Amino acid sequence: MTSTSITTALSVNLNKVALVRNTRRLGIPSVTRAATLCLQAGANGITVHPRPDERHIRASDVPELAALLKDWPDREFNIEGNPFHNLMDVVGELVAQKLPVHQVTFVPDTQGQFTSDHGWCFPDDAARLKPLIEQAHAWGLRVSLFMDADAPAMVAAKAVGADRVELYTEPYAAAWGTPDQAAQLARFAAAAQAALDVGLGVNAGHDLNRDNLAAFIAQVPGVSEVSIGHALIADALELGYSATVKDYLRCIHRVLP
Template sequence: MTNLSVNLNKVALLRNTRNLGIPSVVNAAQICIDAGASGITVHPRPDERHIKPSDVYELAEMLSVEFNIEGNPFQPPFMEIVRQVNPTQCTLVPDAPNTFTSDCGWDLVRDREKLIPIINELKSLGIRVSLFMDTDPNQIQIAKKIGSDRIELYTEPYATAFRHGNVESVFQQYAAAARQAQAIGLGVNAGHDLNLQNLAKFCSIPNILEVSIGHALIADALDMGLSTAVKEYLKVLPESKI
């Protein structure tokens, strides 16, 4: 079964354009949970362009599903937030402060020594650790060696290839990366630009544990409503129950 974790960044982005507190991130989370989502994802950034620390704390108080907090552990106040909230999963992402959106996986040849104490601390707190990764087999091997529990495959290249109609060779790279990770004991998540059109093919890769979807799902919600959008994504996922 592949779990759906709904990323609520874009709900917060819309909320932040006015000072009225609407739409509510907490209310959106409850709608997603009621519709069957297995998790909620947020990515608090230092510039607070969308999710704010207060959103993270409020969500932690009400969530009845897995909470996935993603972000760069070397950018304050990310680690302080994670320590206080103690989410189910922490997905470490190497985005720079001025990055428009996450655009690459970790270079663990360069960053492994910096990440090891972060990973060790998170695991000591009982938090599952996932590293945002490209499909490079050498990098995936290092992810296991430095103690990560899972990887999240960065799927923008797959989504771009799907959109342009030349997806098969790229898809095979992702399938091979997932098989490799699973063979060495890493769980495999996926996220970035997955949508109702490209999700089924990607999740034909066996044993994808979780997909984190935000932008496309929230865009679909403008057409069909948030609850219905969540249910439509769940229909696509392997063995999802609505």
């Protein structure tokens, strides 16, 4: 199977830039400067995940980045996090200030969790997610649900009101270069096709990098957006933001029709 995508957007997650900044009180590296350099290099959007403990992105970073995005009307601001923690408050303040935010990605992480490591569970989470999805829609925002690559679950994600799913790609990344790689790619391709079949858009993210990204986009149909943070920022430490973003875009573009 080959991808039917016409375009796949690259959204740069800036959490790790903020993590380094927070180790000192000097304000460097600057999160907004990093965003500017990534957008200048062609990134299609910016992603942040403001956790309640503010160990990386702080609540104060979010309106500053949103204000920056006003100068880039063709790019998107994606804010992810657990809607039962601080996410809805953070997003609601942007909406009240009429600052740009385009997509919210609901992630079922716990407070203090090291990193996101699983998707929503249906039908268990449906009843409590539905009113929050409706609230985000009332604000005029697209809603993506962070999901495991479980094809049957896509029907439930659509039924609860999601616009897209973000496939949690760590199992694929962990299998890269192993005998399980093909099976994982097939699993993700099936989940993406199931999402497309019920009218959901498909995003993807977690541990995607310059080695495994092209194969994923080539084999998984209809990927609208990849959100990449840890690997991209690690590469930028060696290559710089501009060269790194351009290289990730090359990984995407060389496999798309």
